[in-house]
Every structure is written in C-alpha cells, then in structure tokens.
Amino acid sequence: MPRLTDPLEVKSLKLRNRLVMAPMVTGLAIDHSPSKAQIAWYTEHAKKGLGLVIVESCGIDPNAIIMPNMLGIWDDRFIPGLTHLSSAIHAEGVPVVLQIVHGGARSIREDLRVERLGPSNIPVLPGPAPRPMTENEILEVIQSFVKAALRAKQAGFDGVEIHAAHYYLLSEFLSPYTNRRIDAWGGSLENRARLSIEVVKAVREAVGPDFPLFCRMHAVEFVEGGLDENDSRLIAKALMEAGVDILNASGVGQSSKGEWEGQAYLNTSSVLPKSMPPGTFAPYTERIRTGLGVPVIAVGKMAEKGVAQQVLDRDQADLIAIARQLIADPETIVKILSGREDEITRCKECLACFAAIRKGAIKCSVNTEL
Numbered sequence: 001m002p003r004l005t006d007p008l009e010v011k012s013l014k015l016r017n018r019l020v021m022a023p024m025v026t027g028l029a030i031d032h033s034p035s036k037a038q039i040a041w042y043t044e045h046a047k048k049g050l051g052l053v054i055v056e057s058c059g060i061d062p063n064a065i066i067m068p069n070m071l072g073i074w075d076d077r078f079i080p081g082l083t084h085l086s087s088a089i090h091a092e093g094v095p096v097v098l099q100i101v102h103g104g105a106r107s108i109r110e111d112l113r114v115e116r117l118g119p120s121n122i123p124v125l126p127g128p129a130p131r132p133m134t135e136n137e138i139l140e141v142i143q144s145f146v147k148a149a150l151r152a153k154q155a156g157f158d159g160v161e162i163h164a165a166h167y168y169l170l171s172e173f174l175s176p177y178t179n180r181r182i183d184a185w186g187g188s189l190e191n192r193a194r195l196s197i198e199v200v201k202a203v204r205e206a207v208g209p210d211f212p213l214f215c216r217m218h219a220v221e222f223v224e225g226g227l228d229e230n231d232s233r234l235i236a237k238a239l240m241e242a243g244v245d246i247l248n249a250s251g252v253g254q255s256s257k258g259e260w261e262g263q264a265y266l267n268t269s270s271v272l273p274k275s276m277p278p279g280t281f282a283p284y285t286e287r288i289r290t291g292l293g294v295p296v297i298a299v300g301k302m303a304e305k306g307v308a309q310q311v312l313d314r315d316q317a318d319l320i321a322i323a324r325q326l327i328a329d330p331e332t333i334v335k336i337l338s339g340r341e342d343e344i345t346r347c348k349e350c351l352a353c354f355a356a357i358r359k360g361a362i363k364c365s366v367n368t369e370l
C-alpha cells in the first residue's frame with residue numbers, strides 16, 4: 001500500500017506525495033481574475049509540502065458562475081492572470097490543475113428572477129425553477145468547456161479538472177433527481193451521462209492525448225432520488241474510457257428541502273455533516289475505484305488523525321484531498337508530513353467559510369487572521 005509520502009506519476013504530472021489541496025472557492029478574485037491576495041493564498045499553501053494543488057472552480061460562462069468573486073475563463077483576457085497564478089504555484093515546486101465549471105441551475109443571480117438553465121425545471125436554489133436547456137444550448141456548453149480547457153493549458157496549468165459534481169450543470173444532468181428529460185440527454189443512465197462524456201471526449205480531443213485530465217464526480221449522493229452508487233461506478237468507468245486520467249471522487253454529504261415562494265427546492269452540500277465521521281465517503285470511493293485502472297482522489301474530513309493513511313492502506317483511494325482543514329490551520333500539511341497531527345488546530349465545521357464566499361472573500365472562525 002502506498003504511504004502518504006509516496007510520489008505518483010500520471011502522464012506529465014509528477015506528484016511528490018499523495019496530499020492534494022481540494023478545490024475551494026476563495027472569493028478573492030477581482031473581476032473574475034486572480035487578485036494578489038489570491039495568488040498569495042495559493043503560494044502560501046504550495047509552500048507547505050502539498051503533492052498537488054487543484055485551483056478552485058473557474059467559470060466557463062459569465063451567465064453560469066457559482067459565487068460572486070470567483071475566477072473566470074470564458075474569454076482569452078483571463079489567460080495572463082491565470083498564467084500568473086499557475087507560475088506562482090509552480091515556483092514552489094508544486095503541480096497545479098484548474099477546475100472548470102458551469103453552474104447550471106445553481107448559477108448565482110443577484111436578481112433571483114433572471115433565468116437559470118438546467119436539464120429540467122427542478123430548482124436547486126431559491127428562485128424560479130430553471131428552464132430546461134435546448135439541444136443547441138447543450139452543444140454550446142460542450143464547446144465552452146473545450147475553450148476553457150484550452151485556455152487553462154495555455155495559461156500553464158498542468159491539467160484541467162471538469163467539475164461534474166455538487167449539483168452544478170454536469171452533475172444535474174447525471175442525477176435522476178434533476179434530470180427528468182425524455183430526449184437523448186435524459187432518462188437512462190447512458191443518456192444522463194451523455195453530456196459529461198461528450199464534454200470529456202471533446203476536451204480530450206482538443207487538449208491532446210498527453211494533457212492530464214481530471215473529472216470530479218460523486219461517489220455517493222445522500223439525496224433521496226439522486227444518483228445511486230451503482231450508477232456512480234458505471235459513470236466513473238465511462239469517464240475513464242472517454243479520456244479521464246484521474247477521478248476526483250466527491251459526494252453530496254447532506255441534502256434538505258428549502259422553500260421559495262411556496263415552491264420546494266433541493267439544497268445540497270459537498271461537506272459531510274458534523275454527525276458523520278471522517279472517511280464516510282471512502283467506502284463509496286473504493287467502489288468506483290475498484291478495477292477502474294486510473295488513480296482516484298478521496299475527500300471528506302481526511303485530515304483527522306490517521307484517516308488519510310488508513311484510506312490508502314485500505315486501498316480505497318490513491319490520493320487524499322483536504323479542504324476546510326487547510327483553511328483552519330494552513331500548517332496542516334506540514335504537521336501531517338512531520339507526524340505532528342496532534343498539533344493541528346482543528347476546523348470546527350461551522351461552515352463560516354461557505355457563508356463568507358457567498359458574499360465576498362473567504363473567512364474562518366478558527367483562523368481569524370485569514
């Protein structure tokens with residue numbers, strides 16, 4: 001079994017260890033380009049010994065962003081700023097991948113009444129139900145992903161991650177809860193997976209065979225009527241066959257129903273609730289990984305003592321991604337790598353970070369100096 005400190009090579013990517021900075025919107029972008037503070041944030045984290053940085057969600061369409069101050073990549077004008085960001089992380093000796101996203105029915109709108117698009121008219125945020133996309137709009141999304149991936153490559157990133165998780169557009173197409181279409185893009189698993197697969201194939205074709213391609217998807221959804229775990233296994237295999245080199249396995253840790261003007265909407269969260277222990281996603285991650293043949297990243301409170309190594313020991317994943325704990329204690333990676341896990345200042349799981357990025361820059365109730 002690999003140790004956390006073992007290197008891993010995938011195509012041109014050379015990871016010095018198995019610890020990955022999970023993608024996290026920081027709300028630090030200015031006009032959707034990396035700010036100085038944002039570059040400093042990533043540089044500081046890259047100094048701590050990480051094997052890989054996955055830079056936060058970057059929007060492929062100005063009408064489908066997921067947070068107000070997020071990065072954008074829908075135009076060539078973003079390339080110089082993103083090049084700055086990738087170079088700063090490279091200067092610390094760490095490979096860096098950029099995550100790209102279409103917000104779909106979870107796109108933010110200051111005016112709730114502005115139209116959102118989705119596979120079907122199932123709301124996943126407050127506001128009117130999304131409008132089901134036309135076939136042409138679906139085909140345009142594929143092209144937007146392709147252009148975004150090419151820009152990421154041009155901006156010096158070592159790879160690109162297609163975001164097909166967290167009930168953003170691709171994930172909405174995958175899930176039978178949000179995808180009620182009866183055309184070629186909905187219904188059977190094959191049809192629901194069609195958009196993600198077409199995006200992966202088109203991006204692979206555009207970036208060439210050697211450019212590392214990641215995809216983030218759900219190993220499990222704790223959502224009634226959502227994607228089931230057997231589907232996840234088949235989707236993972238299809239994504240791999242379409243050209244994905246590394247699968248970043250996430251999940252919906254909790255879901256609930258909200259109400260807006262008398263209409264129910266689905267609320268989902270990528271984090272495990274406080275009541276669920278570290279490693280809750282890991283057995284599901286193992287299921288999609290078994291026999292897959294490409295490395296898989298696990299996530300979900302992985303910085304708890306001994307958990308990350310245990311997940312590797314149990315053959316449940318190849319890489320370990322950490323999110324909130326890196327915000328609460330930026331020395332987390334140093335402490336894990338030097339066997340000082342007892343000294344980690346623990347994340348309180350209060351979700352102040354999430355609340356903050358919905359309005360502006362990231363904040364933390366533990367790391368108040370942020």
Ligand SMILES: Cc1cc2nc3c(=O)[nH]c(=O)nc-3n(C[C@H](O)[C@H](O)[C@H](O)COP(=O)(O)O)c2cc1C
Pocket residue numbers: 022023024025026056057099163165166216250270271272299300301302321322323324325353354357362
């Ligand atoms: C503030 C914040 C921003 C996040 N932004 C993203 C994102 O941009 N893309 C993504 O795929 N996941 C995002 N996530 C989810 C994390 O990558 C991760 O899957 C989740 O927090 C669970 O890991 P943890 O238990 O280590 O926090 C975000 C999480 C937080 C807390």
